[in-house]
Amino acid sequence: MSQVANHESLGTHGRIWLTVLWTSFLAASGATMVFFAFVDPRPAIEMLAPAAAPPSRTALYSVGFFLFWMIAALSASLTAWLLSAPSRRSSP
Amino acid sequence: MTDTIKSGAQADESYYAAHQKVYPRDIAGRFATLRISAAWLLLGLFYGLPWLRWNGRQAILFDLPARKFHLFGLTLWPQDFIFLTWLLVIAALSLFFFTAVAGRLWCGYACPQTVWTEVFLWMERVTEGDRTRRMKLDAAPWSLHKLGRKGAKQLLWVSFALWTGFTFVGFFTPITLLGELALTGALGPWESFWIFFYGLATYGNAGFLREQVCKYMCPYARFQSAMFDRNTLIITYDLERGEPRGGRRKGSDARSAGLGDCVDCTLCVQVCPTGIDIRAGLQYECIACAACIDACDSVMDRMHYPRGLVRYATQNNLDRQSTRIIRPRIIVYGVLLLALCAGFVIALGRRAPVALDVLHDRNALYRPLDDGAIENVYLLKIMNKDAIPHRFRVELGDAGYRLDPIAPQFDVPAGEVFNAPVRVRRAALEQRHDAVGRLRLRIVATDAPSLQAQADARFFAPRD
Numbered sequence: 355m356s357q358v359a360n361h362e363s364l365g366t367h368g369r370i371w372l373t374v375l376w377t378s379f380l381a382a383s384g385a386t387m388v389f390f391a392f393v394d395p396r397p398a399i400e401m402l403a404p405a406a407a408p409p410s411r412t413a414l415y416s417v418g419f420f421l422f423w424m425i426a427a428l429s430a431s432l433t434a435w436l437l438s439a440p441s442r443r444s445s446p
Numbered sequence: 447m448t449d450t451i452k453s454g455a456q457a458d459e460s461y462y463a464a465h466q467k468v469y470p471r472d473i474a475g476r477f478a479t480l481r482i483s484a485a486w487l488l489l490g491l492f493y494g495l496p497w498l499r500w501n502g503r504q505a506i507l508f509d510l511p512a513r514k515f516h517l518f519g520l521t522l523w524p525q526d527f528i529f530l531t532w533l534l535v536i537a538a539l540s541l542f543f544f545t546a547v548a549g550r551l552w553c554g555y556a557c558p559q560t561v562w563t564e565v566f567l568w569m570e571r572v573t574e575g576d577r578t579r580r581m582k583l584d585a586a587p588w589s590l591h592k593l594g595r596k597g598a599k600q601l602l603w604v605s606f607a608l609w610t611g612f613t614f615v616g617f618f619t620p621i622t623l624l625g626e627l628a629l630t631g632a633l634g635p636w637e638s639f640w641i642f643f644y645g646l647a648t649y650g651n652a653g654f655l656r657e658q659v660c661k662y663m664c665p666y667a668r669f670q671s672a673m674f675d676r677n678t679l680i681i682t683y684d685l686e687r688g689e690p691r692g693g694r695r696k697g698s699d700a701r702s703a704g705l706g707d708c709v710d711c712t713l714c715v716q717v718c719p720t721g722i723d724i725r726a727g728l729q730y731e732c733i734a735c736a737a738c739i740d741a742c743d744s745v746m747d748r749m750h751y752p753r754g755l756v757r758y759a760t761q762n763n764l765d766r767q768s769t770r771i772i773r774p775r776i777i778v779y780g781v782l783l784l785a786l787c788a789g790f791v792i793a794l795g796r797r798a799p800v801a802l803d804v805l806h807d808r809n810a811l812y813r814p815l816d817d818g819a820i821e822n823v824y825l826l827k828i829m830n831k832d833a834i835p836h837r838f839r840v841e842l843g844d845a846g847y848r849l850d851p852i853a854p855q856f857d858v859p860a861g862e863v864f865n866a867p868v869r870v871r872r873a874a875l876e877q878r879h880d881a882v883g884r885l886r887l888r889i890v891a892t893d894a895p896s897l898q899a900q901a902d903a904r905f906f907a908p909r910d
Binding site: 387391392 | 510511513524527530619634635636637639640662663
C-alpha cells in the first residue's frame with residue numbers, strides 16, 4: 355500500500371455510493387421544499403396523532419427530509435445496481 | 447519549479463486506482479487577486495448577513511418554523527412559493543447566459559465548492575507549509591512534528607466547519623438566539639444536528655473531496671459544454687505559439703532552436719486545483735479558475751516573452767478569427783433572462799399585500815340561538831404581508847346574514863397571520879332556505895380601503 359493519501363481515494367464503489375447519496379440528496383432537497391411549501395405538517399400531525407406536546411415544525415421538516423432522502427436513495431441505488439451489467443460468468 | 451508533474455501527484459494503490467491527490471501550488475497574480483476578492487466578498491456575505499438587523503429583526507431569516515421568509519422589508523409566505531421557483535429559473539438561466547458568454551465563471555470564482563476549498567487550502571498552507579512541504583510531510587513517517595502540523599490543520603478545519611454550520615443554521619433560526627443557546631449548551635436536538643451535518647459537509651467537501659466534487663458530483667460540470675461554442679471565453683493554451691515546448695537557457699533564441707514559447711516548466715500543472723494539464727486542450731475538469739494563467743504569465747514575464755501563452759480566449763480567437771459576442775444563443779438567453787427578471791419584479795410589486803382564508807369552526811356546524819336564529823362560527827386567517835401593521839374591518843355583503851358584532855375589527859401586525867374568530871347569524875325567518883348557504887366575507891384595511899381581500903364560506907343550518 356502506498357504511504358500517502360489513501361484517505362483521499364474513493365475507488366469505484368465509493369464513488370457510486372457517493373453519487374447515489376448525492377443525487378438523492380439533491381432530489382430530497384427539492385422534494386422537501388416543494389412538499390412543505392404546500393403542506394403544513396403541524397395541523398396534519400395534530401390530527402393524526404394528538405399529543406400533549408406535538409413535535410416542532412423543524413423536527414417534522416427534518417424527518418420529512420430524511421424520508422425523502424431515503425426513498426430517493428433507494429431509487430438511485432437500484433438504478434446504479436441495475437446499470438452495472440451483471441457478468442455472464444457469475445463470480446463465486 | 448523543479449518539481450515534475452509526476453511528483454506533483456502521489457499515486458494511490460487502491461484496487462480501483464485512479465485518484466491521485468492533488469497538491470495545488472499557491473500562485474499570485476491578477477486572477478488570483480480577483481478570485482480571492484470574490485471569495486472574501488462571498489464569504490463575508492455568508493458569515494455576515496445573518497447578523498444584519500432590519501426593523502428590529504434579522505434582515506434575512508428563512509423562518510421555517512413560522513413558515514415565513516424575511517428578506518429585509520419583504521416577507522414571503524408559502525403562498526408565494528411561485529416566486530422562489532421563479533427565482534430558481536432566473537438563476538439557472540443566468541448560469542446559461544454567463545456560461546455561453548464567458549465559460550465557467552461560476553466555477554472559478556463563485557461556486558461555494560471553489561470558495562470553501564480556497565479557504566481550506568489556505569489553512570492547509572498556514573499549518574503545513576507550501577506545496578513541496580506538504581508533499582514531504584505526507585510522505586514522511588508519523589512523528590511529533592507531523593502530528594503537530596496535521597493536528598493544527600484539523601483544529602482549524604473543524605472549528606471553521608463548525609462555525610460554517612452554525613452560520614448556516616443561523617439563516618433559519620435567529621442567529622443571536624442560536625448563539626445564546628450554543629453558549630449555554632441549550633441547543634435543541636435538530637439545531638445541533640443540522641449544525642454538525644452542515645459542518646461535516648463543509649469539512650468533507652472542502653477538506654477532502656475538493657476537485658472530486660467538480661469531477662464526479664457536479665451536474666453543471668457535465669452539461670456546461672452544451673452551452674459552449676466557438677465564441678465562448680475559455681481558458682486555453684495557445685498551441686500554435688507554445689509548441690514545440692521545451693526547456694531553454696534564458697536569453698537564448700528559442701526560434702532558431704526550433705522551440706515554441708512554452709518552456710515546459712509545468713507550473714501551470716502544479717497550480718491546477720483539479721490536477722489537469724491545460725496544454726492538453728479544453729477538458730471538462732477545468733473549472734476555469736485561471737490559476738494557470740497567473741502561473742504562465744509569471745514565467746513569461748521572467749523569460750521576457752509576451753504574456754498570454756495561457757489565456758482567456760475563444761476558439762475563434764485562437765484560430766486567428768474574429769470573435770462574435772452578439773450571436774443568436776446570447777440574444778435568446780439574454781432576452782429570456784431580461785423578461786423573467788422584469789416579470790419577477792413586476793409580479794413581486796403587484797403581489798396582494800393581504801390575504802384571507804376562512805375556516806369553518808370544526809366543533810359545531812351551527813348553533814341555534816334563543817331567538818330562533820342560527821349561528822355559524824368561522825376562523826378568519828388574516829395575512830398581513832405588508833411592511834406596516836393594519837387594522838382590518840370584517841364585512842359581509844350578503845343579505846340575510848349578519849355579523850355579530852356588526853363590524854368586528856382586528857389589528858394585524860406587519861408580516862403576521864392573525865386568527866380572528868367571527869360569528870355570523872341568519873335570522874329565523876330565513877330558515878326555510880336550503881340547509882347550506884353561501885356567503886362572502888371581506889376584510890378591508892381601515893387606514894387604506896384599497897387593501898382588501900375576500901373569501902367564500904358555507905353557512906350550515908338545520909334542515910326543516
